[in-house]
C-alpha cells in the first residue's frame with residue numbers, strides 16, 4: 001500500500017510542469033535549429049521560437065526558484081533509501097542550477113553576438129549587453145555544455161519519475177502531479 005503523503009503545494013506543481021513542458025520543447029528546438037541543411041524559413045522559425053520562449057522563461061524560472069527557496073518540499077516517503085534521497089537532492093539541485101545557467105547563457109550569447117530577441121526589441125528594451133565576440137563565444141560554449149549535462153540528468157530524472165509512477169507506485173509521482 002502506498003503511504004498517504006503530503007504533496008508539493010499547487011504553485012510548486014504548476015511551476016514544475018509549466019517549466020518542464022517549455023524545457024522539453026526548448027531542447028529539441030535548440031538541437032534541430034543548429035543542424036546543417038535546414039531550409040532558411042524553418043531555421044529562422046525555430047530560432048525565433050527558441051530565443052523568445054527562452055527569454056519569457058527567465059522570469060518564470062526566477063519565480064520558481066524564489067518559491068522553492070521560501071517553501072520547503074514535503075518529506076519523502078520513509079521507504080526511499082538514503083542513497084536515493086541523496087541522488088534526488090543532488091539531481092534536483094543541479095536541475096535548478098541548469099535552469100538558471102541555460103537561459104542566461106543563451107541570452108548573453110545572443111545579445112553579445114549582436115542578434116535580436118524579437119519580443120524584447122518590440123517592447124523597446126535595449127540590448128543590455130555590449131557586443132563582444134569573445135563573450136558570445138564563451139556563452140555559446142557554456143550553453144552547449146550545460147545543454148548536454150541537462151539532457152543527461154533529465155534522462156535519469158524522467159526515468160526515475162516514471163519508475164515511481166508505474167512500477168513502485170509509492171506516492172512520489174502524485175506528490176508532484178497536479179491533482180495528485
Ligand code: HEM
Nearest residue numbers: 019020023024068073088092095096158161172173175176
Ligand atoms: C516528463 C518530464 C518530467 C517528469 C515526469 C518529472 C517528474 C517529477 C516528479 C515526479 C518530481 C517530484 C520528485 C519528488 O517528489 O521528490 C519532480 C521534481 C522535480 N523536477 Fe521534474 N519531471 C519532469 C521534467 C522536469 C524538467 C524538464 C525539469 C527541469 C529542467 C525538472 C525539474 C525538477 C526539479 C528541480 C524537481 C525538484 C522539485 C523540488 O523539490 O523543488 N523536471 N519531477
Ligand code: HEM
Nearest residue numbers: 026027030031051054055102103106107110140143144147
Ligand atoms: C531553459 C532554457 C534553454 C534551453 C533548455 C536551451 C537549450 C538549447 C539546446 C539544447 C541547444 C542546442 C545545443 C547548442 O548548440 O548549444 C541550444 C542552442 C541555442 N540556444 Fe538555447 N536553450 C535555452 C534558452 C535559450 C535562450 C533564452 C536563448 C536566447 C535568448 C537561447 C539561444 C540559443 C542559441 C542562439 C543557440 C544556438 C547555438 C549557438 O549559436 O550558440 N537559448 N539551446
